[in-house]
Amino acid sequence: MHKAVLPVALFTLITLFASCFATQACNNHTFSNNRTFAKCVDLPVLNSSLHWNYNRSSYTLDLAFWHVGKTPSRWVAWAINPSGKHMIGSQALVAYQSNSNGSMRVYTSPVDSFATTLPEGRLKYWVSRLSATFEKESEMTIFAVVQLTSNMTTINQVWQEGPLNGKGDGPSAHATSGDHVKSFGSLNLVTGVTS
Ligand SMILES: *[C@@H]1O[C@H](CO)[C@@H](O)[C@H](O)[C@H]1NC(C)=O
């Protein structure tokens, strides 16, 4: 019994040690608008990271979602999902580059169906200072301030990216395999711990 427990305990210790000292690549990221964030996490899939300041007395989440992609003609989204670690119920922030004039379109979309094309709509949370940038022909960032409630220290986050529709004027369905079905998890806004 003890022989089995010791290696497990050691492994846990080493893992804890490693995660404490591992430097996340997101810590090195600087935003061109010089915005700074106290915390960040490298998200495990889809070349993304989340950067944020969380005010524990006002429950205000000031965030940047950063994604590196391959082509400009795609959309990105980051969401809080109060109903679970899945797509339906996601309170999403969406951005893409408009093909008509190259400016970024950024808006909110509550996800209520698997067939959604992410139409604009009101979220359960008040969102302000919403903006987005597209840089270096590959990097998209969404900035926003989201007003949360006291019971949301740990949130479910969902993120995604996909192609634009044929006219290039809105999102169409993302891939439904590989990393695209693994892009969710929980996040403690105070400690930065993800799972
Ligand atoms: C962050 O930048 C430092 C200094 O430039 C560098 O030594 C380090 O390897 C970088 N870390 C990551 C995870 O990219």
Ligand SMILES: *[C@@H]1O[C@H](CO)[C@@H](O)[C@H](O)[C@H]1NC(C)=O
């Ligand atoms: C960001 O900071 C750099 C260096 O201090 C400065 O040159 C640049 O103008 C700033 N950019 C913005 C958007 O404020």
Ligand SMILES: *[C@@H]1O[C@H](CO)[C@@H](O)[C@H](O)[C@H]1NC(C)=O
């Ligand atoms: C957090 O919110 C409180 C209440 O609105 C405010 O007084 C305080 O200045 C905020 N703290 C920061 C660091 O913004």
Ligand SMILES: *[C@@H]1O[C@H](CO)[C@@H](O)[C@H](O)[C@H]1NC(C)=O
């Ligand atoms: C992820 O980003 C790297 C560059 O940072 C790029 O080479 C790679 O193609 C990207 N992967 C995807 C799936 O976009």
Ligand SMILES: *[C@@H]1O[C@H](CO)[C@@H](O)[C@H](O)[C@H]1NC(C)=O
């Ligand atoms: C760019 O085009 C979109 C519609 O395609 C429009 O809503 C937006 O106002 C335009 N932006 C600028 C800066 O012209």
Ligand SMILES: *[C@@H]1O[C@H](CO)[C@@H](O)[C@H](O)[C@H]1NC(C)=O
């Ligand atoms: C948090 O509290 C609000 C009411 O203040 C409630 O509507 C919501 O369902 C709660 N959320 C969670 C995740 O428990």
